[in-house]
Amino acid sequence: MSMELKMAWRNIWRNPRRTGLTISAVAFASLILVFMLSFQFGCYETMINTSVKISTGHLQVQAKGYLEDKKMRQVIRDPDQVATRLDTVKGIDAYTFRANGFALVSSDQRTYGVVVTGIDPLGEAHVSTIQSLVRTGRYLTANDAYAALIGAPLAKNLKVDINDEVTLLGQGRDGSIAAAVLTIKGIFDSGMDAMDRNVIMMDLQGFQDIFSMGKTVHEIIIIADALGDVSRVQQDIRDQLSGKREDTDLAVLDWMDILPGLLQGIQMDLVSGIIMYIILIIVVAFSIFNTFLMAIFERTREFGVMMAIGTRPSRMATLVMIESVCMTLVGIVAGIIIGSLLTLYFQQHGIYIAGTEDILKQYGIPDRLYPRLSLISASAGPLVVFLITFVSSVFPALKIRKLNPVEAMNHV
Amino acid sequence: MAMVEIKDIKKTYHQGNVTVEALRGIDLTVDTGAFVALAGPSGSGKTTLLNIMGGLDLPDSGIVIVDNNEFSRMTQADLAALRLHKIGFVFQAYNLIPVLSAIENVEYVMLLQGVPATERHDRATAILDDVGLEGKYNRRPAELSGGQQQRVAVARAIVSGPAIVLADEPTANLDSKTGEGLLLMMKKMNKEKQVTFIFSTHDSMVIDYARRLVTIKDGRIVNDETK
Incomplete structure (x- = not known):
């Protein structure tokens, strides 16, 4: 010393x-x-x-510009092809597809403007906690093409309950009228006010039919194995999607891009x-x-x-x-x-x-x-x-x- | 050959509203190898003169030259280097570094000089043996008697091979027997190594041992006699 x-x-x-x-x-x-x-x-x-896990996932693949505009036309044209690429990326725990549209939803007594989200009930259960957030009724199954999950405040505002019907009226991807009658199967409460007051979830295939989406979707929601892996997984997905002509109009966003708040x-x-x-x-x-x-x-x-x-x-x-x-x-x-x-x-x-x-x-x-x-x-x-x-x-x-x-x- | 040359130095202190003229024009030359006592009553200016000779304090006017170094031309850093390499100090209150053992206190000066560790240890051991502290190398100052502490202080002062040792009332806190032993030791070093010693003292024993006695009173030299 x-x-x-x-x-x-x-x-x-x-x-x-x-x-x-x-x-x-x-x-x-x-x-x-x-x-x-x-x-x-x-x-x-x-x-x-x-x-x-309630809504956004760690990462999302979207059409470029969709995050800002939410235009129906900005879609992922071939989600299955993107999914094939995602399957090669290490560090992805699960992913699922979603599509979103704006519509007027009416009950017998009231009408509100809402976001209608099409989800794959099986895939969604691996990606989000929505299944566990259903407080009344039940979660969707693969056969629930024209069933819906609705936020508790929205159900209260519409004065609807389980097995009540609501009417959707919106515009499809091709400009046609999107209209359907959905049966409320579950009422969820996520604690996120904007989601609970404004979102109705329905089966993705039903959504694609009603809104003339074909096989396209708006978002691929991805959950990484760990929060710390998100940046690496994001880069790996970008690498997988880059250079493929059909994918150059896709953006890979992380939770910070999607949830800046x-x-x-x-x-x-x-x-x-x-x-x-x-x-x-x-x-x-x-x-x-x-x-x-x-x-x-x-x-x-x-x-x-x-x-x-x-x-x-x-x-x-x-x-x-x-x-x-x-x-x-x-x-x-x-x-x-x-x-x-x-x-x-x-x-x-x-x-x-x-x-x-x-x-x-x-x-x-x-x-x-x-x-x-x-x-x-x-x-x-x-x-x-x-x-x-x-x-x-x-x-x-x-x-x-x-x-x-x-x-x-x-x-x- | 002159080790110390002092020409007409004056020093004034201000203590609150009171001005104290500590030195009122001192001229003094001390040859190499001298053994000099500065005597005089308390407040006569002995310690001030010693501090100025050691570069610890600067005069208001006059010239101080030690070993051919004129202080007025030197920076504080130069003076610190001069003190380290040319001047050894022995204080009335020993002033050893309390957290260091006897040998570490002696080694410390050589550490500052950049002496290698092995050489430091060997020289420190040898000098502590010379001052009669064999076997007490690792004792801290608090574990040594006053006489032993002052011996360590002397060893620290001379281990660096200084040209001059300035001792401010080195025997004041020692009994007469211990004080005489210390003086004999310093006299021996003065003789053997030609180290110049200057003491400030009013101890008659130190005055008796000195070969030259300079008496100061009220900031002036009133007597300078060589025995």
Whole structure:
């Protein structure tokens, strides 16, 4: 061990109680940051997976421009051919087809404008949680060509219930009139207001017949094996689809493209969390700052002697910085270890928030929330603690450079 | 050959509204290998003069030359380098680095000089043996007596091979027997290694050992006698 490192380490422990408290503050801040960031990331993953499984999927293949315009004419002409290519991409858990149209839906008493979504009941069950969100009645089967699922608020507004009939009136892909009578077989409640108030789901084949879609669809909804695989899978799909002339008008979108609101919500939550973390870190930084200011004040005479025997002020400032780094590192390592162990425990067992299970279950969210420990969540917070505490020790270190040896040696 | 040349130096301190004229025009030349005592009552300016000779403080006016280095032409960094390589200090309160053992305190100066680790260790061991601290290399200052600490301080002052050692009342905190042992040791080094020693003191024993006595009073040299 070099002499400077030895001196720094021994200097740190000259006042064990003060050092212990400072290290504890750094460790506590690091622990909190590791756990809370992991918890936030875990919650975000749950939110994203829940949202994408209710409606959008992790990825979608669409006709270019369809996301912005939702025009019926912008279709995937040969979805089976795209499906063949998707089958070669690794990391895809499931996919299904959907088609969307706008229509007026009427009950005996009321009429509303809605989005009609054609789904493949079997495929959809692997991709989305819609089957589990049906609160009343039942989910669609392969034989339900003219049956429908309807959102609970929309059913209430239309004053319809299970086995009631509603009339659809819209425009088909070719400009013809799309009209049909659908029987309500299930009422769902996803918790997403826009979906529950505005969407009617029906069998894809029935939809294609009514809206003159032929074999075309508007969206291929894809679920990746894991959220972390989405970017790679997206690129792989793009690679598969690129270069094929018939596919050049297709876009491969991820959940962030499709649900920008969710991303913004997560970003806002993260920013508010970061503000809280910065406040925590600043409090710790003041603790470090105070420790070193006191240490320098107490050791002024010693610094004077060191200058007298030929030590350059920059070398003494470096010594103090080494002390700061050593003290902070001990706290950070302790905080990361304890924080990671705590996070791993709750990652296994989950965090149960009493009284919320019914609400969470209603929206397809598990009743236990699981933090997700990652390299980023374990290191980002402690790294910021390290940087800020390092900066906070610079000022006391700089004070040393201004010491006059005679005045310092006369310091009591 | 002159190790120290001081020409008409003046130094004034301001303590609140009070102005203290610590040195009022000092001229002094000390030859290489001298063993000089600066005597005088408290507040006479001995320590100020010693600090100025050591480059720890600068005079308001006058010229200071140590080992052919004129201080007025030197930066703080140059003065620090001069102190490291040419000047050894021994203080009244020992002033060892408390977190370092005896041998580490001695080695520290050589570390600053860039001496390799093995050589540092060998030289530190040898000098601690010379000052009578065999077997006490690894003791921290708090585990040593006052006399032993001052011996470590002397070892630290001379291990770097300085041209001059400035000792500010080195025996003030020691009993007479320990103080005499220390003086004998420094006298031996002065004789054997031709290191120049300048003491500030009002200890009669130190004055007796000195070959030259410079008496200062109220910031002026009032007597300069060679024995």
